[in-house]
Each structure stands twice: as structure tokens, then as C-alpha cells.
Amino acid sequence: MIESYHQALSESLLQKTGIRIDAKEKWDLIRNHFQEFQLIPLLEDPNHPLWDKLFNVLNISETYFNRDPIQLGSIFRQILPEYIQKTNKRILSVWSAGSSTGEEAYTLALFLQVMKEEGEIEDYHVTGTDLQKKSVDIAVKGEYYPYSVRNELPKGFSDFLIISGNSVHIHSDIQSKVEFREGNLLDPMPATFDLIVCRNVFIYLDEISKQTILTHFSNSILPWGNIILGHAEYSNIPPNDLKVISIASETSYFQKIGKEENPPKESSVRPEETNHSKHSIVSEKGTALRESSSSGNLSGSSFSGVPVISRDSKENARVAAGNGNSLFLAFREKEKGNWEEAHFFWKQALYEDPYAISAYYELANYFWEKGDRKTARSYQAQAQTVLKNDPLRVDFIKKSGNWVSEWDEFLNHSL
Incomplete structure (x- = not known):
């Protein structure tokens, strides 16, 4: 009964706003603001005033003057x-x-x-x-x-x-x-x-x-x-x-x-x-690169998913993220186990900096663990396309001491 209700509400929200409630963390976020019985009328009334409140809860965007x-x-x-x-x-x-x-x-x-x-x-x-x-x-x-x-x-x-x-x-x-x-x-x-x-x-x-x-x-x-x-x-x-x-x-x-x-x-x-x-x-050559790097298993690798960052490398990843920006917030939420919030901040990090390799890596890992292989490969291909075409930036990150060794494998082998 509960699963049927969740599915109906999720489909109604998707049809109304384009937002999909696709993770347990989003349901937990909703439950922090509503009792289950409060949301039942939404299935019967597409103009119910609670729709606005529900959308406000799920839409945690921030805006300000002269952003980016x-x-x-x-x-x-x-x-x-x-x-x-x-x-x-x-x-x-x-x-x-x-x-x-x-x-x-x-x-x-x-x-x-x-x-x-x-x-x-x-x-x-x-x-x-x-x-x-x-x-x-x-x-x-x-x-x-x-x-x-x-x-x-x-x-x-x-x-x-x-x-x-x-x-x-x-x-x-x-x-x-x-x-x-x-x-x-x-x-x-x-x-x-x-x-x-x-x-x-x-x-x-x-x-x-x-x-x-x-x-x-x-x-x-x-x-x-x-x-x-x-x-x-x-x-x-x-x-x-x-x-x-x-x-x-x-x-x-x-x-x-x-x-x-x-x-x-x-x-x-x-x-x-x-x-x-x-x-x-x-160029169309970029498309070919994307297609060839987004299919098949990792060649020459013993693992079938995103390479796991070692404990010694995690500190470098945090340092690379900085302190107080979206990447830092994403790592903080990940350590708390708040995966949905971390997912949001990783995406926000790419909005702020399309070269943020740690965000590509973490998003690929996030979707791979969820079983969404297509999206995981998409984020990996984006990272490969962006960073392989800017070796000077990669060299700069490596020389700064903030490079994580697992990122080499992430950039050079396809999921």
C-alpha cells in the first residue's frame, strides 16, 4: 500500500514539475516536513496548495546576483x-x-x-x-x-x-x-x-x-x-x-x-x-571519443566499477575540494551518509566549475552504486572529454599535490 502510494505521488510530481523522487533520501526529506496523511489529498487535487510546499522542500536551489x-x-x-x-x-x-x-x-x-x-x-x-x-x-x-x-x-x-x-x-x-x-x-x-x-x-x-x-x-x-x-x-x-x-x-x-x-x-x-x-x-570527433569511451568494460582492469579511492587519497580529494564551496559541502554530506544532499552539491560543483574532476568521479560512483550504469558512464565520459583536452590543467592539479591516483584510472579506462 505504501509503495503504491509513493509511486502514485512520485508519478504525479514528475508529470507536474519534471522532478523525480528517485531515492530513499528524498522520501526522508519529505517525511521531515509532512505526515503521510497530509500528502494523500495531492493525488486527488492537482491544484492543492500543498503542491507548492512540497516543491519548495525538494527544490533547494540558491540564487544571487552576478552568479557565475x-x-x-x-x-x-x-x-x-x-x-x-x-x-x-x-x-x-x-x-x-x-x-x-x-x-x-x-x-x-x-x-x-x-x-x-x-x-x-x-x-x-x-x-x-x-x-x-x-x-x-x-x-x-x-x-x-x-x-x-x-x-x-x-x-x-x-x-x-x-x-x-x-x-x-x-x-x-x-x-x-x-x-x-x-x-x-x-x-x-x-x-x-x-x-x-x-x-x-x-x-x-x-x-x-x-x-x-x-x-x-x-x-x-x-x-x-x-x-x-x-x-x-x-x-x-x-x-x-x-x-x-x-x-x-x-x-x-x-x-x-x-x-x-x-x-x-x-x-x-x-x-x-x-x-x-x-x-x-x-567537432564530430568529440562524439566518437564519447561513444568509444562510454561502452564496454574497463580494459586492462581487474574491477568492473568506479575505482575506489584509497584511504590515503581521500584527504587529497578533500583538500582539492577546498573549504566552504560545493565540493567541500558534498564531501561533508557524504561522510554524514546524506547521499542525496551530497549528490546535489556535486552537481552544483560542476555548475560552478566544469573541470571539477572529483565531482565527476563521485557522481559516476553515486550512479554506479545505484545501478544506473548509463548515467555513471555519462559522467565519466564528460570528465574524460573535458580533462583529456586540457592536460595543462591536469598537470597543474598534480603539481599542487591534490591529485588522487585513482583519478588516472577513472580518466583512462571506460566503465
């Missing part, structure tokens, strides 16, 4: 200027998909405001959508604690952030350019945009939901327009009308194919399979 400045710099220093040059568009429409409490949407607006003041564009509009009404209400209000502005801000931002006591307000000139509303990314968006930014959202979703949403995005983006996801958040074949472009050591993104271009072949490479050549479309 390297990727944002790529967007506004290179990606958008090239789009403007190609299309001659001077009035831009941008969608912050999964905008949470609004910090990212306002960050995009602030960058666009700077472009406007410098004469690069004439005007702009930002649309922010989120599934949670509570988050949308906070975004509309445009008032935040100083901690949301903890990252160093680009030049020109401070003119539009009003600090008053223990709060930060968004200037009315910026608020007038940003619209927030509730929206489910699993539903088509009846609008078109020049740029879609959806970062740190796909890490919560199952693969089918990711494909559905990216298809919706491709239908909502204008020709030559660009779709920006978080680092290593999508590992499947993109829709045929999108191509993948990489900017070395900064970001990879999807671009809508223009009229004079031919659609990519079905073997198109995923964003994280980049060879990191400077702003080049990823």
Missing part, C-alpha cells in the same frame, strides 16, 4: 554582441526561465541596461518565470538581503541597487523592464526571445523532462538566438534546429540555426562534450 560571472561575461561580452551584429536587432527580449526569487533576471536586466547606456542596444525586456508563486512574489517586490549581493558586481550595477539598512532594493527603472509570472517549463511558452537563460534548473529534472523543456526552448528562441544552461546540466542529443557552440574554459551553449545553415546531424555533441577550441562548434 565568467559565464555571464561570455554572454554579454561575446554571445549577445555577435547576435546583434548578425541580426541587426537593437531591441532585445530575454527570458529567465526558472527565475526563482528574481536575482538572476535582475542581473540580466542590469547587464542589458549597461549595454543600453553604452549604445549597444536601444531597449530590452526581461521575462522571468518560475513554478513557485512564493518565489514570483519575492521577485516582483524586488527587495533582498545584502547576502544576495555577496558577489562583486560589474561596473554600473551599483547605480541601480539601492541599499537601505539591512535590505537591497531594485531601482524602479530596472523593475519596469522586468516582468515576473508563474510558469511551468514543461508547458510551451507562447512567446519568442533573443536569449533564454535557464541555469541551475535542469539538475533537478529527469532526462525526459529535460528533453521536453529544451524542445520548448528551441520553439521559443529566434533564429541565431541562444540558450544558456548551467555547466554540465544537459547530456543528451539537442533538437535538430539547435547547434552547440563552445567558448574555451568559459561556457557552452545552444544556438538556433539560421536559414542559411543546414540542421546538424543526429550525432551532434552535447554541451559538455566540448573540445574547448576557442568559440568553435564542437
Whole structure:
């Protein structure tokens, strides 16, 4: 009876939000906030107010102004200027998909405001959508604690952030350019945009939901327009009308194919399979590398799974993770036995640093132990593609004394 109830609730949540309750740890998290009987009405009423609360419990994302400045710099220093040059568009429409409490949407607006003041564009509009009404209400209000502005801000931002006591307000000139509303990314968006930014959202979703949403995005983006996801958040074949472009050591993104271009072949490479050549479309050779390294057993190895890090090597892995970042938090949660929380922080670490080999290693191990061989091999292949094409970075990590010997085998033999 309980298993049947869990399955029904899991399927309802998956259909409604794209989030899959796929681990005991998630059920434990739910039980910390709800009694079983409280959730039964959700199966009968798709609009029950407890749906929002359940989603809030499972969605533990964090957002703040100017998050991942390297990727944002790529967007506004290179990606958008090239789009403007190609299309001659001077009035831009941008969608912050999964905008949470609004910090990212306002960050995009602030960058666009700077472009406007410098004469690069004439005007702009930002649309922010989120599934949670509570988050949308906070975004509309445009008032935040100083901690949301903890990252160093680009030049020109401070003119539009009003600090008053223990709060930060968004200037009315910026608020007038940003619209927030509730929206489910699993539903088509009846609008078109020049740029879609959806970062740190796909890490919560199952693969089918990711494909559905990216298809919706491709239908909502204008020709030559660009779709920006978080680092290593999508590992499947993109829709045929999108191509993948990489900017070395900064970001990879999807671009809508223009009229004079031919659609990519079905073997198109995923964003994280980049060879990191400077702003080049990823080659088909990268796909072949991925396919050859993701099948079969470990050649020349006596084990059939992810190599186990020895006790002596664990300290090096912790040192490499640093203190206070997502990797450190992931190791801490792992040692506590909180696998689901550790899993989240490992994914978050890849969002912050696509070269974090310890995160690739731990995620591959996590899914291998769960019996999900396909996903485990996917993370291994990502690590192999990213790091084998950047030997200088590997040498730097080794010389710093933070390399774990088992990582050599992880990078050089296929699961």
C-alpha cells in the first residue's frame, strides 16, 4: 500500500514539475516536513496548495546576483554582441526561465541596461518565470538581503541597487523592464526571445523532462538566438534546429540555426562534450571519443566499477575540494551518509566549475552504486572529454599535490 502510494505521488510530481523522487533520501526529506496523511489529498487535487510546499522542500536551489560571472561575461561580452551584429536587432527580449526569487533576471536586466547606456542596444525586456508563486512574489517586490549581493558586481550595477539598512532594493527603472509570472517549463511558452537563460534548473529534472523543456526552448528562441544552461546540466542529443557552440574554459551553449545553415546531424555533441577550441562548434570527433569511451568494460582492469579511492587519497580529494564551496559541502554530506544532499552539491560543483574532476568521479560512483550504469558512464565520459583536452590543467592539479591516483584510472579506462 505504501509503495503504491509513493509511486502514485512520485508519478504525479514528475508529470507536474519534471522532478523525480528517485531515492530513499528524498522520501526522508519529505517525511521531515509532512505526515503521510497530509500528502494523500495531492493525488486527488492537482491544484492543492500543498503542491507548492512540497516543491519548495525538494527544490533547494540558491540564487544571487552576478552568479557565475565568467559565464555571464561570455554572454554579454561575446554571445549577445555577435547576435546583434548578425541580426541587426537593437531591441532585445530575454527570458529567465526558472527565475526563482528574481536575482538572476535582475542581473540580466542590469547587464542589458549597461549595454543600453553604452549604445549597444536601444531597449530590452526581461521575462522571468518560475513554478513557485512564493518565489514570483519575492521577485516582483524586488527587495533582498545584502547576502544576495555577496558577489562583486560589474561596473554600473551599483547605480541601480539601492541599499537601505539591512535590505537591497531594485531601482524602479530596472523593475519596469522586468516582468515576473508563474510558469511551468514543461508547458510551451507562447512567446519568442533573443536569449533564454535557464541555469541551475535542469539538475533537478529527469532526462525526459529535460528533453521536453529544451524542445520548448528551441520553439521559443529566434533564429541565431541562444540558450544558456548551467555547466554540465544537459547530456543528451539537442533538437535538430539547435547547434552547440563552445567558448574555451568559459561556457557552452545552444544556438538556433539560421536559414542559411543546414540542421546538424543526429550525432551532434552535447554541451559538455566540448573540445574547448576557442568559440568553435564542437567537432564530430568529440562524439566518437564519447561513444568509444562510454561502452564496454574497463580494459586492462581487474574491477568492473568506479575505482575506489584509497584511504590515503581521500584527504587529497578533500583538500582539492577546498573549504566552504560545493565540493567541500558534498564531501561533508557524504561522510554524514546524506547521499542525496551530497549528490546535489556535486552537481552544483560542476555548475560552478566544469573541470571539477572529483565531482565527476563521485557522481559516476553515486550512479554506479545505484545501478544506473548509463548515467555513471555519462559522467565519466564528460570528465574524460573535458580533462583529456586540457592536460595543462591536469598537470597543474598534480603539481599542487591534490591529485588522487585513482583519478588516472577513472580518466583512462571506460566503465
